[in-house]
Amino acid sequence: IGVAALRELLDAAAAAGMHAVVADTTRDNAGAVKVLRRCGAKLFDNGDAVRAEISLDATPPAL
Template sequence: MTGAVRLEPVDERNLEPLLSVAAAEAEPEDVMPPVDAPAGWSLARRDAFREFHRASFGGLAGPTRTAMYAVVSGGEVVGMVRMTRCDEPGVVETGMWLGRSARGRGLGAAALRELLHAAAAAGMHTVVADTTPDNAGALSVLRRCGAELREENGKIRARMCLDSAIPIR
């Protein structure tokens, strides 16, 4: 079914499938911070991907203050969505990526809705995100999830209040 996803906390069990999707269907700069390594999905970059995700195994209470989730559709890992505590209490920032084959099928909006529920369950009241004006996919997902969008200094800032109902569209 289009849009049907579940979120699984990223752990050793799903880290390699997540890396496989990233290497096959995404660019390194779209799924992890920059690293000093050869271009493309080199061995060094793959190791950095693993370490980047392992650093957040502690979740919102851990040292990175980040909970990462594998996005699973049809039993397969298709991407990742995360939330990171902001300095403002009750606010988390989110980011997401999906492999190319999972894009345009409603999975991004479904994953973000699941993340909004997880954020509310964790006691958060607001989820924020940043993107660029030319990222049509991200803007569509954010709009479908009820985000209030505002342009600031050439970036789009999204804000989703969890005090209201989360859209099901």
């Protein structure tokens, strides 16, 4: 469900003309990190936090 929900959000953001989505979560949130990674996010570890950046200009990865 998480991947499908994030894909919907990414589609809506792209349709609105956005070029990227940025999300912050904690390192402990393994579920969110996994979903973000599966959706093609570049992950940046900032100690206890993780920042995810997803380019909407790129082709999304196949599931």
